[in-house]
Amino acid sequence: MGALIKYSSLALCAALAPTSALQVPFLSSNTQTLVQVTNETKPLVNSSALQDLISGDRLMMRAKKLYKIAKMGEEEYNHPTRVIGSLGHLGTLSYIYETILQLGEYYSITNQSFPAVSGNVFESRLVLGDEVPKSAAPMGLTPPTKNREPVHGTLVLIENEGCDSSDYPAEVAGDIAFIKRGTCPFGTKSEHAGRAGANAAVVYNYDKDGVHGTLGTPSPFHVATFGLSGEEAAPIIKKLENKEYVDAIAYIDAEVKTILTVNIIAQTTDGDPDNCVMLGAHSDSVAEGPGINDDGSGTISLLEVATQLTEYSVNNCVRFAWWAGEEEGLLGSDYYVATLPAEENKKIRLFMDYDMMASPNFAYQIYNATNALNPEGSEELRDLYIDWYEEQGLNYTFIPFDGRSDYDGFIRNGIPGGGIATGAEGIKTKKEEKMFGGNAGDWYDPCYHQLCDDLGNVNVTAWIVNTRLIAHSVATYARSFEDFPKRTVFTASSAYENQAKYHGPKLFI
Ligand SMILES: *[C@@H]1O[C@H](CO)[C@@H](O)[C@H](O)[C@H]1NC(C)=O
Ligand SMILES: *[C@@H]1O[C@H](CO)[C@@H](O)[C@H](O)[C@H]1NC(C)=O
Ligand SMILES: *[C@@H]1O[C@H](CO)[C@@H](O)[C@H](O)[C@H]1NC(C)=O
Ligand SMILES: *[C@@H]1O[C@H](CO)[C@@H](O)[C@H](O)[C@H]1NC(C)=O
Ligand SMILES: *[C@@H]1O[C@H](CO)[C@@H](O)[C@H](O)[C@H]1NC(C)=O
Ligand SMILES: CC(=O)N[C@H]1CO[C@H](CO)[C@@H](O)[C@@H]1O
Ligand SMILES: [Zn+2]
Numbered sequence: 001m002g003a004l005i006k007y008s009s010l011a012l013c014a015a016l017a018p019t020s021a022l023q024v025p026f027l028s029s030n031t032q033t034l035v036q037v038t039n040e041t042k043p044l045v046n047s048s049a050l051q052d053l054i055s056g057d058r059l060m061m062r063a064k065k066l067y068k069i070a071k072m073g074e075e076e077y078n079h080p081t082r083v084i085g086s087l088g089h090l091g092t093l094s095y096i097y098e099t100i101l102q103l104g105e106y107y108s109i110t111n112q113s114f115p116a117v118s119g120n121v122f123e124s125r126l127v128l129g130d131e132v133p134k135s136a137a138p139m140g141l142t143p144p145t146k147n148r149e150p151v152h153g154t155l156v157l158i159e160n161e162g163c164d165s166s167d168y169p170a171e172v173a174g175d176i177a178f179i180k181r182g183t184c185p186f187g188t189k190s191e192h193a194g195r196a197g198a199n200a201a202v203v204y205n206y207d208k209d210g211v212h213g214t215l216g217t218p219s220p221f222h223v224a225t226f227g228l229s230g231e232e233a234a235p236i237i238k239k240l241e242n243k244e245y246v247d248a249i250a251y252i253d254a255e256v257k258t259i260l261t262v263n264i265i266a267q268t269t270d271g272d273p274d275n276c277v278m279l280g281a282h283s284d285s286v287a288e289g290p291g292i293n294d295d296g297s298g299t300i301s302l303l304e305v306a307t308q309l310t311e312y313s314v315n316n317c318v319r320f321a322w323w324a325g326e327e328e329g330l331l332g333s334d335y336y337v338a339t340l341p342a343e344e345n346k347k348i349r350l351f352m353d354y355d356m357m358a359s360p361n362f363a364y365q366i367y368n369a370t371n372a373l374n375p376e377g378s379e380e381l382r383d384l385y386i387d388w389y390e391e392q393g394l395n396y397t398f399i400p401f402d403g404r405s406d407y408d409g410f411i412r413n414g415i416p417g418g419g420i421a422t423g424a425e426g427i428k429t430k431k432e433e434k435m436f437g438g439n440a441g442d443w444y445d446p447c448y449h450q451l452c453d454d455l456g457n458v459n460v461t462a463w464i465v466n467t468r469l470i471a472h473s474v475a476t477y478a479r480s481f482e483d484f485p486k487r488t489v490f491t492a493s494s495a496y497e498n499q500a501k502y503h504g505p506k507l508f509i
Contacts, residue, residue: 070290140214173197204233353419377416
């Protein structure tokens with residue numbers, strides 16, 4: 001469980017405004033080291049020079065520091081973690097903040113505090129007839145069953161896909177709704193079931209796989225909800241269609257609560273503030289482990305690029321973001337974009353997402369963000385990544401751009417975006433083994449969302465390669481947007497919305 005964080009209730013903490021352009025020695029509060037802030041004219045940022053400043057030793061030094069910080073979560077969680085609400089996450093925030101603060105006036109820093117819903121399932125059990133289905137998985141942000149005790153009932157097969165209140169027959173009251181996945185979000189189905197008086201709901205898949213979903217934004221009408229594989233649902237559907245009774249027991253002990261957490265934003269004081277290149281990584285991990293690859297790697301890559309960038313001047317503003325609450329469903333990045341005034345939205349020329357840069361069994365993955373489905377410019381960014389890997393003589397693959405990380409809010413709000421990754425719980429193919437090395441048949445990150453996402457869970461070769469590519473992306477757009485499409489008037493992209501199935505690590509529809 002996480003403790004309530006006591007932060008300033010200000011939604012937006014004022015930027016640390018530079019007091020005066022020539023305030024020379026800057027005394028950092030925690031390290032007592034003197035950082036010289038001079039007014040020499042710096043050379044314009046240069047991609048190859050910035051890439052050359054990236055070192056594996058410095059990345060690993062920061063990873064060790066981050067692991068120590070994750071251990072601050074041990075007292076409460078019995079293992080290292082940087083989940084929002086934990087001391088490990090608070091320590092991560094301080095580390096990011098202090099690192100940027102030490103760079104002096106090159107950046108102005110903003111803390112953006114926001115309310116984050118966070119769910120915890122302590123225990124759960126589903127029995128259907130006399131089976132305990134292996135694939136049954138409580139949905140993220142599910143409420144508990146009544147009084148946190150098992151509820152009994154018969155399964156009631158819901159018509160269509162349960163997206164309309166008329167799909168729910170009266171007899172579902174006091175019983176358990178059995179609903180097909182599809183058409184509308186899981187949260188909508190759970191809400192309809194709750195309104196109809198069901199005491200629990202099971203959403204079964206339209207294909208044979210399990211459903212690891214989230215109900216999303218809590219509603220007072222949500223009921224305890226499980227996901228179930230299509231494979232295990234099939235024999236039950238058959239019985240229900242034959243009007244046979246199937247008794248069920250559902251039990252979820254869970255809590256959903258709201259805490260305050262913080263996004264940290266650092267923007268160059270130099271560079272055109274009306275034309276910003278923005279990039280982000282998430283500062284939080286899941287509760288299960290320390291999150292050194294997910295997303296300690298991206299967090300650290302950004303800190304290192306931000307640090308080395310200070311050797312140079314920039315033409316365009318560069319804005320770094322460390323998002324919180326990504327693992328709870330992209331909460332920090334969603335909040336950031338939702339609260340951006342329209343004229344601020346327009347200043348962000350593009351957003352680049354850097355989540356999981358160093359998976360041990362990596363593939364060099366590029367989000368297949370095309371202009372056909374996404375705001376114009378997304379494809380130019382995708383092509384920048386392609387060109388760079390090709391120049392290095394490295395292989396790459398395309399992966400779906402479907403809402404699994406913090407780019408989602410940007411795309412939905414008209415800001416071009418994209419990014420790279422190295423793989424999570426997906427399985428490396430034989431072909432990819434030839435392209436990248438590693439082991440076919442294993443997950444790209446065998447410790448994804450687990451306790452073992454520790455210092456041994458990064459491939460430094462991949463991490464250096466990708467941090468150099470991040471440096472290249474920053475240097476390119478900090479120099480010029482000459483070859484990059486102008487921001488166009490925003491119209492919501494239904495094409496993107498139709499294909500996005502994730503909202504963060506979990507499915508929502
Ligand atoms: C960038 O820096 C490299 C040295 O690292 C230099 O060879 C190159 O000419 C520079 N490029 C530009 C465009 O300034
Ligand atoms: C911003 O947040 C960091 C990390 O929690 C904290 O150390 C710092 O004091 C905060 N700064 C302001 C101005 O609130
Ligand atoms: C990339 O996305 C486009 C649609 O925007 C699609 O036509 C193409 O097949 C995708 N490529 C891959 C390799 O997934
Ligand atoms: C790229 O993939 C091909 C197989 O498709 C492989 O032969 C080659 O060695 C790979 N290149 C690198 C740099 O790993
Ligand atoms: C990282 O990946 C490279 C390329 O596949 C491999 O040669 C190296 O052994 C890996 N390093 C670790 C620590 O696994
Ligand atoms: C960043 C900064 O402080 N720039 C200043 C450097 O000095 C020149 C001339 O004294 C000023 O014009 C800049 O504003
Ligand atoms: Zn992540």
